[in-house]
Amino acid sequence: MESKDEETALDSALYEDRLPRWRTSSQQRSRFIDALWVGLNASATIAIVFMNKFVFADPQLRKAQIMISMWHFAATFIVLCAASRGSRRLFTPIRLPTLQVLPLSAFFAGFLLLNNLSLATNPVGVYQLAKILTAPAVVWINFILFRKTIERNKILAVLITCTGVGIVSVDALRTNVIGTAIAGAAVTITACYQIWIGKKIVDLGVEAPQLLLNQSATAVCLLIPISLCIDTFPDFSIIPANTLRFLFAGGIVASFINLSQFMIIGRTSALTFNIVSNIKMLSILSLGWYSEGKIFTLVDVVGILLAFSGAWWYTKS
Known part of the structure; x- marks a missing residue:
């Protein structure tokens, strides 16, 4: 009986040895996780663009954009609080000194206010060009303030990506x-905000969700006086229920983006995030044009190929 059991165990071991085995290095696992976060950011950003388009179709909510941004960060705070509770929490919440988080929140408030002003005072083409130039600005500010340099291949990849996105998205440059x-x-303020996110994570020795939990609360407080000066408070009782549902869902989606x-x-x-942002912008433009039935020109196709080629080269550099 024992010999039969031993023979069965031996056959089982031999069978397992014949099975294919996949071994992944820590670097491969890290890249896979990075890809998941990039995928979440891209899909959530595309979703919120079309959700916001529906929300801002309401004339009242169109005059309360800072207030809606406050809701997005308040929703981020609520989602992170929920994720940090219970035995299966995703991270351990910590309280950071307000003065340590305040500069990051101030950069965010400036980023939000100046981008809205830029859109109001410039044609869409100039506004899009400014967003594209954030990636080179990150490289420049990192070098000026921290003497950080990047490889020549990555610089070329960034320039190719920005050129491709610019060809597709920028037209009628009148300013x-x-x-x-x-x-x-x-x-400048957008680049500083993105750089300071990475800087504060390192300086404070915290995880990204821990920093965001603290920053989201501080950002809401900073935006309150700005909202009181700029926004017109809407009468929610006359806003359609479907619009309010999109407004609520937009806050949850925004928490995933943040x-x-x-x-x-x-x-x-921050530079990698900008490459991702440029590809997202190109995807949103392409989806918008496709839904509107626009015919892609040769220039559009060349721009798209350049942008995706630059992004691919950046990931391989």
Whole structure:
């Protein structure tokens, strides 16, 4: 009886030895996790663009954009609080000194305000160009402030990606002195905000969700006086229920965007996040054009190929 059991065990061991085995290095696992966060950020961003388009179709909510941004960060705070509770919590919450988080929240408030002003004072083409220039601005500010450099291959990849997105998205470049100044300030403050996310994660020795939990609460407090000065408070009782449902869902989706942004920057860099952002913008434009029945020109196709080629080269550099 024992010999039969031993023979069965031996056959089982031999069978297991013949099975294919996949071994993954820690670097491969890390890249897979990075790809998941990038995928979440991209899909959530595309979703919220079309959700916001529906929400801002309401004339009242269109005049309360800062208030809606406050709701997005309040929703982020609520989602992270829920994720940090219970025995199966995703991370351990910690309370950071307000003065340590305040600069990051101030950068966010400036980023939000200046980008809205840039869109209001410039044509859409100039606004899109400013967003594209954020990636080179990140490289420049990192070098000026921290003497950080990147490989030549990555610089070329960034330039190719930005050129491709610019070819597709930028048209009718007409602007003015005030609009140009605001657009330049918006580019600078956006780059600083993204750089400071990565800097604070390292300086404070915290995880991305821990930093975002603290920053989201501080950002809401900073935006309250701005909202009181700029927004017109809507009468929610006359807003259609379907619009309110999209507004509520937009807050949840925004929490995924905010968390994935912090995770991507914390795990990689602000520059990598900008490459992802440029590809997202191109995808959103392409989907919008497709839904509108626009015919892609040769210039559009060349721009798309350049952008995706640059992004692919960046990941391989």
